[in-house]
Amino acid sequence: MNTTASHLISVAAKQFAEKGYSGASMRSIANAAGTTQAAIYHHFSNKNALYLAVLARHFDAKSSDMADDLAQVSDPEKRLKILVHRLLELVEEDEQFRQLYFRELLETDEERLRVLADNVFGELAVTLTELLKELAPRMDSHLMLLSLGGLVCHHLEARKLSPFLPGGKRKHQQLDVLAEHITELLLHGVQRS
Amino acid sequence: MNTTASHLISVAAKQFAEKGYSGASMRSIANAAGTTQAAIYHHFSNKNALYLAVLARHFDAKSSDMADDLAQVSDPEKRLKILVHRLLELVEEDEQFRQLYFRELLETDEERLRVLADNVFGELAVTLTELLKELAPRMDSHLMLLSLGGLVCHHLEARKLSPFLPGGKRKHQQLDVLAEHITELLLHGVQRS
DNA sequence: GTCTATAAGCCGATAGAC
DNA sequence: GTCTATCGGCTTATAGAC
Incomplete structure (x- = not known):
């Protein structure tokens, strides 16, 4: 090469x-x-x-071995926990990926959006969608993919903004705090008894 | 003027x-x-x-009369439903707001981020945070604000991308379908029995 | 308050030497 | 495969007439 x-x-x-x-x-x-x-x-x-x-x-070869890691765990709750954690790590360590993704989202060129979807989301999105179908059979898996992606990317990208927003504290920068919040939200919503 | x-x-x-x-x-x-x-x-x-x-x-005067509308409803579930709907409408009808917000998120200039937080999020964020405290007392209200904002903005901004992603259908473009998905996710998570 | 003209510099892209 | 030099065009910003 x-x-x-x-x-x-x-x-x-x-x-x-x-x-x-x-x-x-x-x-x-x-x-x-x-x-x-x-x-x-x-x-x-x-x-x-x-x-x-x-x-x-x-936007290539980002699939990682998430599916393999998850295959070893049977409890659905733990599986989702691992999925969120892995995804946060994956997207956090590659800041460029995140920035390029948001920039492409703002793009209107349709061919460019297609390239984005096919490449990034080609393999990773298919893997994630399959996992989400198992973990959330009750929900629309396409919308779940967008929700999961949006939550992970937005929380990471908004870290710079967070200190200036109401209630923003240092702990909100920590990856495991974010992971726990997202996992809890996805698992039980806001109203767990 | x-x-x-x-x-x-x-x-x-x-x-x-x-x-x-x-x-x-x-x-x-x-x-x-x-x-x-x-x-x-x-x-x-x-x-x-x-x-x-x-x-x-x-990024100014975007607070709207969301709080007033919600004050008339007592059932928490319905309140959240209305909140999500109003917010989706608000952010959907102002595409420029959404685009400018995402562009500013990509900005590294700290003063600019502060201006963004103070102005946009000045009034609206405080209103939303208060509402979220009532609706989701169990959750961290700061992280909830970021989750709600991320879900709403990302779902709207990803509409162009959606058709190219696995499982993307026409119905996923509809505002009320998005609203129902987000509401359901926030209320009960993925695992409602 | 809007215009024309222009300054000074950066842009993407090419030509051609080595 | 990398260089220097250069082209035409576009950029932000200013000067000065009206």
Whole structure:
């Protein structure tokens, strides 16, 4: 695999995630990668091709071995607990994934949304949907997928905002506190007797 | 109130929401507003000031009379149902609010996040937090606010993506289907007997 | 309060040397 | 495969007429 192109993708991913497509320039990407702007065009035909390469890498192979881990546990409650925890870890450790996902959500280009769904959500979404069907047979599994994804991503992305919101405390930054809240909400809702 | 400045803010809001800060140019905003780029500088000192004016308007006075509507209903279950419905309507009808909110979430500038929290979430967040304390006394009200906001905003924003995800059907676009799903999830979780 | 004109600089992309 | 140089165009912002 071409090492230079691969390195360019890594650097570009960081910049696209942080600054958005139009906020990141070929020049600044080249500088951060220690090369020149013109050199990028040897590896990618244009800026959009570079961006698509970034998406292809970061929205791929994210399925992880979640299904295998869950297969060992039989109690549904514990299974959901593990699922939420794994998913939070997965999405937390890859900040770029989260940022790129939210940026793509704001995109209106339909083909780009399709690429997003097929790649990210290709394997991972199918795995998750199957797990959710088992764990929540009573609920619409498609909407559950969106609820779970929304809860996990929004809680993580809103961590920066949390301190300024009513009741925001330090403990609300902790991953296990978030995991417990989401799990409890998903399992029993707000009204457990 | 200056009508020209006000009109500029409206036009700018649309463009910033759709294309982001660096994607929207002073020229394109001026063109859409039917004036010239230089004229904007008579009303706003620079691009950032225009952007802040957009945020100030769109993240303000969004509290609505949700609290009043809810005060008339005593049954907690119905109260939550109404809350979710109202919130979905509120956030659905103002697409720009949603887009600007997600874009600001991606922002790292701490002062900007503070402005966001104080303005948007100033009044509305306090109202919602109070309501959530009543409706979900067992749960952490701060995390509940983030869960509720995340569910509502993510479901609405992911509507474009939904058709490409596993199990996505036309009915999942309907506001009342989303409302029922979110309400059910919040009330009882996934495991109601 | 809006215009034209322009400054100074960054943008994506290409040409061609090495 | 990477460089320098450059093109045409667009960017924010300002100057000054009306």
